[in-house]
Amino acid sequence: MSQQLRRGPRWLIPCAVAGAMAFALTQRSHAADDARAWLEKMNHALAVRNYDGTFFHLSDGRVETMRIVHRVKAGRVTERLQSLDGSGREFVRNNDELTCYLPDKHTILVEPRQDHGPFLGSLAHFGADVGEFYSLELLPTARVLGRSAKVIVVNPKDQFRFGYRLWLDEKTAMPLKSQLCDSRGQVIEQIVFARLAMPDNISDSELLPAVPTEGMRWVRQGLANEAAPPALLAFRASELPPGFHLTVAGAQTLGAATVPAAHLVYSDGLATVSVFVEAQPDRKSGAEGRADAEPEAPMQGLARVGSGFAFSTVVQGHQVTAVGEVPARTVEFIAHSVKSGGEPPRP
Amino acid sequence: MSEQIREQVSAFLDGELPSSETELLLKRLTRDAELRESFGRYALIGESLRGSSRVPLTRGFAGRVNCAIDGEPAAAGAQAVHGSRRRWWRPVAGAAVAASVAAVAVLALQQRADAPAMRAALPATAQNRTVVATEAISYTVPAALPEAPALLPSARLTNYVFAHSQYSSVLGQRNVLSGLLADADEQPVPGNGRAVNVPAVNGMRLPAPPAESHAAP
Numbered sequence: 001m002s003q004q005l006r007r008g009p010r011w012l013i014p015c016a017v018a019g020a021m022a023f024a025l026t027q028r029s030h031a032a033d034d035a036r037a038w039l040e041k042m043n044h045a046l047a048v049r050n051y052d053g054t055f056f057h058l059s060d061g062r063v064e065t066m067r068i069v070h071r072v073k074a075g076r077v078t079e080r081l082q083s084l085d086g087s088g089r090e091f092v093r094n095n096d097e098l099t100c101y102l103p104d105k106h107t108i109l110v111e112p113r114q115d116h117g118p119f120l121g122s123l124a125h126f127g128a129d130v131g132e133f134y135s136l137e138l139l140p141t142a143r144v145l146g147r148s149a150k151v152i153v154v155n156p157k158d159q160f161r162f163g164y165r166l167w168l169d170e171k172t173a174m175p176l177k178s179q180l181c182d183s184r185g186q187v188i189e190q191i192v193f194a195r196l197a198m199p200d201n202i203s204d205s206e207l208l209p210a211v212p213t214e215g216m217r218w219v220r221q222g223l224a225n226e227a228a229p230p231a232l233l234a235f236r237a238s239e240l241p242p243g244f245h246l247t248v249a250g251a252q253t254l255g256a257a258t259v260p261a262a263h264l265v266y267s268d269g270l271a272t273v274s275v276f277v278e279a280q281p282d283r284k285s286g287a288e289g290r291a292d293a294e295p296e297a298p299m300q301g302l303a304r305v306g307s308g309f310a311f312s313t314v315v316q317g318h319q320v321t322a323v324g325e326v327p328a329r330t331v332e333f334i335a336h337s338v339k340s341g342g343e344p345p346r347p
Numbered sequence: 348m349s350e351q352i353r354e355q356v357s358a359f360l361d362g363e364l365p366s367s368e369t370e371l372l373l374k375r376l377t378r379d380a381e382l383r384e385s386f387g388r389y390a391l392i393g394e395s396l397r398g399s400s401r402v403p404l405t406r407g408f409a410g411r412v413n414c415a416i417d418g419e420p421a422a423a424g425a426q427a428v429h430g431s432r433r434r435w436w437r438p439v440a441g442a443a444v445a446a447s448v449a450a451v452a453v454l455a456l457q458q459r460a461d462a463p464a465m466r467a468a469l470p471a472t473a474q475n476r477t478v479v480a481t482e483a484i485s486y487t488v489p490a491a492l493p494e495a496p497a498l499l500p501s502a503r504l505t506n507y508v509f510a511h512s513q514y515s516s517v518l519g520q521r522n523v524l525s526g527l528l529a530d531a532d533e534q535p536v537p538g539n540g541r542a543v544n545v546p547a548v549n550g551m552r553l554p555a556p557p558a559e560s561h562a563a564p
Contacts, residue, residue, distance in 0.1 A: 195366070
């Protein structure tokens with residue numbers, strides 16, 4: 001009797017453990033599916049809704065107040081992003097181009113866009129390939145801006161990419177708060193909305209830049225489908241961090257340059273890194289190929305750009321720069337591996 | 348920062364400030380650069396318990412929190428005394444947390460947080476746990492943390508970033524662009540714990556020295 005009692009649990013324990021694990025795994029995958037569904041809803045809301053919001057951009061103990069106005073009218077998307085207290089910089093974009101008003105640089109930069117569908121239409125869909133390098137979690141509901149919010153965590157599985165924590169409005173799936181985190185969960189940057197309206201109509205005047213444009217220099221960048229010398233187009237990353245693969249290869253004229261640069265895009269399904277390859281200007285003839293005529297020495301090393309990084313190096317007489325919203329190690333890794341004739345590695 | 352504004356900031360970061368008061372806070376912050384700086388420091392202190400405390404704090408991070416507290420002694424003190432907002436408490440994850448960090452963390456934990464959300468966040472993924480276990484020993488300050496100075500991209504880098512932004516995901520794009528909006532010229536403020544702008548070298552500004560390692564105490 002007592003032996004039976006002792007034996008009983010021994011049989012039961014593995015069963016119970018297996019059952020609990022199976023249950024936990026199922027729950028977990030349901031939670032991940034829910035999280036994925038919410039991310040899709042967020043993508044959709046950001047693309048098709050009208051909204052006018054003011055948010056705090058917090059990074060490195062600094063705060064900037066910014067306003068975003070987004071309108072979808074008759075299939076045309078117009079979006080304005082404005083710094084309210086700092087640089088006075090503004091970005092306005094529509095289906096065709098992104099215009100950057102940089103009063104501190106007395107410059108207006110225009111970047112053409114090739115996508116003519118909904119502006120945010122071609123975005124990551126958090127598919128299965130994303131699941132290989134990120135895990136998704138749905139946390140219990142929290143409150144942001146007095147509203148009930150779903151909390152989604154996108155955890156990177158290694159140190160080559162950043163993750164996100166998102167607080168999505170339960171009613172509209174709009175992100176009320178988002179944090180960019182490193183692989184250890186430390187917050188690098190966050191965006192917290194202080195006010196968010198979703199009006200049916202937004203007038204044209206709300207989408208006009210407040211920056212006085214008199215005396216500013218207009219600079220227009222080229223499309224990423226220009227012809228370029230084959231030697232320039234032969235450059236590829238010969239090695240990539242896990243999960244990254246080549247998604248776009250083209251050439252475009254950047255800034256005031258007169259000759260195109262090669263532009264390669266590598267993605268893991270969520271994070272993207274652009275690699276730019278430019279022929280180095282001939283030093284003897286000054287800054288050849290650059291109309292702004294700044295005799296620029298080659299760029300070398302790491303720079304912080306927004307929440308991401310850029311890493312520059314010189315390869316076979318070409319300036320190679322990798323830029324992306326990824327950790328420093330990722331741009332450094334990719335830039336260092338770029339070479340002429342470097343075959344894009346198989347994923 | 349007056350007690351009232353501190354309360355407002357604190358409630359705002361908790362998502363509990365009524366919208367009328369949020370409007371007032373927003374107006375004040377838009378007008379007052381000094382207040383914005385305090386708000387930034389305050390949010391950083393708050394972050395030590397909200398998002399980041401599910402993993403051990405690095406020394407670099409603790410340093411920043413200390414700087415933040417040095418810059419805002421009244422805020423930290425008042426918050427510690429102000430027990431009414433305290434709603435929950437939990438130990439900081441990770442064994443190898445330096446005493447100074449622990450003190451900061453306990454102080455910080457007196458504040459409120461997104462309680463249910465972060466409690467649930469505690470069981471980090473298995474992957475995270477592995478990373479944490481190795482990193483807690485060395486106190487490595489990763490180069491990717493915001494130890495690097497806030498950099499003003501050169502014209503060329505700015506061009507690159509804009510060209511890149513069209514291939515970013517929704518979130519990446521928003522982060523890249525709002526980062527650029529925030530990255531305008533700013534005067535270095537020496538001695539406040541913030542990185543001072545490095546003069547442009549070869550058209551790029553170089554960040555702070557890379558990863559530095561300290562032995563565990």
